[in-house]
Amino acid sequence: MTTEPRLFPTRPLRGVKAAYIRQAGCPSSVAITVSDFEPWEQGVEFEVADTSGVPGRPAEWVSELHEAFGSGVREELA
Template sequence: MTTEPRTFPPRPLRDVKATYVRQGGCPSFFAQVVVDFEPWEQGVEFEVADTRGVPGWPAERVSELHEAFGSSVREELADLNPGTTVAVAVVLRSIKVREVDSKSLAFRHAGRLAVRNALVEAYGPPPCPRRSRT
């Protein structure tokens, strides 16, 4: 099976949503993001569109969440199949937080989910493995 070389994203992917929630006990985690993936120069450019911050949260804490999200997006894109050229501007449009549950780790998971959701939107779901009948 051969795969043709491809570039991610093949077209603008706007309003990609990702939510990470883990509430099975202490600690709990919550992160919700809306992000755009725009065709760009080769590599990954990351920017935050909404600079208003989160009401009641210090700017340093919000910046830490943005950084966690951006670094995990870069890591997930670096793990794409060989033959995929990454040429993307990632624009973080908005985030939602919960005072107690929103931590950097939750936004790292949300970054990975956002990339996976964008890949499904761009190329469809990954193929399911076939069972061999022997």
């Protein structure tokens, strides 16, 4: 086991995919994300681009999911 601090990669990471799929019946829950990460010279800063969309769902609902995704990534990066 290493005791060295974990550093953010020094190169951009593009197209990082994550999926959450809960198939317990109908309707099932599915979330699929594709993210790009880039190094930042002054530390880690995380921004969420507002390019998400969920067909047939209201904007308020999509906004809530968008905010939850950003919070979760920030927690993991911390």
